[in-house]
Amino acid sequence: MNAPAIPMIFSAHRRTLRLTRARHRSAGSDAARFIAEDMIEDTLERLAFLRHEPARALVLGDSTGTLVASLREQGAAVEEPAALDLEAPHPSGGYELIVVFGLLDAVNDLPGALIHLRNALAPGGLVMTHFVGGQSLPALRAAMFAAEPDRPAARIHPLVDPRAAPGLLQRAGWKDPVVDTHTLTVRYASLDRLVADLRDQGLGNALAKPAAPLGKTALARARAAFAARADADGKTAETFEIITLTGRRSLAGT
Template sequence: MTSQVPRIFSPRRRALRLARALARQRRDEAARFVWEDMAEEMAERLAFVRHEPKRTLVIGPCPSPLGDYLARGGGHVEDGNAIDPESPFPASGFDFIAVLGQLDAVNDLPGALIHLRNALEPGGLVIASFVGGQSLPSLRAAMLAAEPDRPAARMHPLVDHRAAPGLLQRAGWKDPVVDTQTLTIRYSALDVLVSDLRDQALGNALADAGSPIGKAALGRARAAFLDRADEGGKVPERIEIVTLTGRRSLAGT
């Protein structure tokens, strides 16, 4: 009997949140710090292993730290934003694939990791970064306070980085490495945090997102968020970034 993958996320909503975030990036004031941190980390890893790809696929944005590195190498860079990471890729033979975000909202993460490996040429490298399970405790607390009696599903379940090594092994990645780092940002209002998340495609992609939050519930959420403010009047929020690195074997398996 074939097991069915639970449908937690909507691929259509995942694609829409990225498209909307990329459109929002045209504003000078748009938040970019999560994507830029991911891109900087990727560029540093590529430089450390002296990998200068000739054919790259980028799924997600390509901020300057990564874009500059790839441009200096003179290789061809393809836009993979139309690709569904949960389906076999329409092209293969890449010697480097970068994934910024997206994997936080896939129903079949092991399957997505297999598709990434299969799209590489033998010996090719993939680096995938996404927001992990230790993220956004202040926002989660505010959402629970907003609807204490019957809370709606408004935030994603996120991947625990401790499960990632096993997932990479199951997907057949060679030399898998899992790293995490944490960003802490201080906010004066809940709405600013939500705007920053939308700027970077970190909004809701749930298949069943529920009805919009009501005015009274939103007021409770804003108040609960500010209850966590520090002595400076701002609320610290944590974002955990999980980075997966691995290769396809030289045998192409």
């Protein structure tokens, strides 16, 4: 029996472009980096707690270069390919640590990507991934629905529900799987600033069939809806749910 076809929701090319744009924007002094910085801080704390000091590591999606630099300072040989197909077997393996920032929110075959990450580890190796989860961006979602109340277009990614993550990790063969979530709340004076922050951090649209840009009238409705949620000081709170998945490859290499 043939396996069911995987829906092509996301574009690998657009996923790479948004990471490239985030790396370019990160060089600017006023670029938003709070999500990347939160993920990197969390990674370093977990590695210190686990006393995991890899000799060979693979880091994907670190637009700031901070984690790569820190691991190299600790003596690790770190690979950071500019582009890597997460939905295909990795060209090399034997990594004692793999860290992925923000890329797994836009893959079509998430179970397959998790299996490929496990297979690229050395026996006993550790994998850690962070990405934005399903409870994120309620204010932006509401603004998009207000912009096109009759026929809303797909403008925001379908995001992973953390409740489904444990089952995905078990199916992928991760050992000692752990799923953690936490939230960041950021307050914005305008919808436009929120959108700019998303683009700065590689969270722009990676849909395979993106909708056409909003027209002037629809954009005005979106801005008004976003502003209507503001507190007394004129700023609207937006929520980012960060999902962290950690696990290992067994010592037997299975």
